[in-house]
Amino acid sequence: MAEAVATVTPVEGLGMITIRADLSCAGDAIAEAVGLVIPETLRIVTDGSRSLGWMSPDELLLVLPAQETAETLVALEQALTGEHALVADMSDARAVFDVTGPHAEDVIAKLCPADPVALPSDGLRRTRAAQTAAAFWQIESGFRMIGFRSTADYLGLVLRNAAIPGSQLAPR
Known part of the structure; x- marks a missing residue:
């Protein structure tokens, strides 16, 4: 078999929190609770081990070390008291892969x-x-990809297959 053109590695030990809220009203409270600025549309901000990504006009995804998830959930819930908001631990619902090289x-x-x-x-x-x-x-060193945990085996397989030189996978 030919040597892969990139390395595909499952990433463990991450927590993921979905935050749904009116960012124009709750953005400052969210930023203070998570220690990151609110990202611009279609952007992600990273500081150390935490990343906060824009997922939609009223949705952010916080990626952080798993051991910080519970404490951060409490901080977000307290910060968003009185706001129409949803804060949910999605750690077990997502799979993460790094594609590097x-x-x-x-x-x-x-x-x-x-x-x-x-x-x-x-x-x-x-x-x-x-x-x-x-x-x-x-x-x-490359890209981080997240997908649903229910499709993790499939996602890992297609990523590894796409890393094989000459593979002709095409999404279009």
Whole structure:
């Protein structure tokens, strides 16, 4: 078998919190509770081990170390008291993969209709990878992709297959 053009690694130990709220009203409270600025549309902000991504006009995704999830949920719930908001621990509902190496963008491009090369360094893209919902953003050595835990085996398989030189997977 040919050597892979990128490395696909499942990522464990992350917590993920979905935050739904009117960001124009609750943005400051959210930012203070999570210690990150609210990202611009289609962007993700990262500081140390925490990332906060824009998922939709009223939805953010906080990615953080798993051991900080419970405490951060409480902080968010307290910060959003009186706001029409939803804060939910989605850690067990999501799977995470890092696609790294000099040709990581080729792996993403084989599976997604979104162009990974056109993604700004702080961009976050919701899309699909082959036939499953996913989102990806750049990390230092490639890309991080999240998908549903229920499709984790499939997502990992198509990512690894796309990393094989000459594979002809095409999302379009």
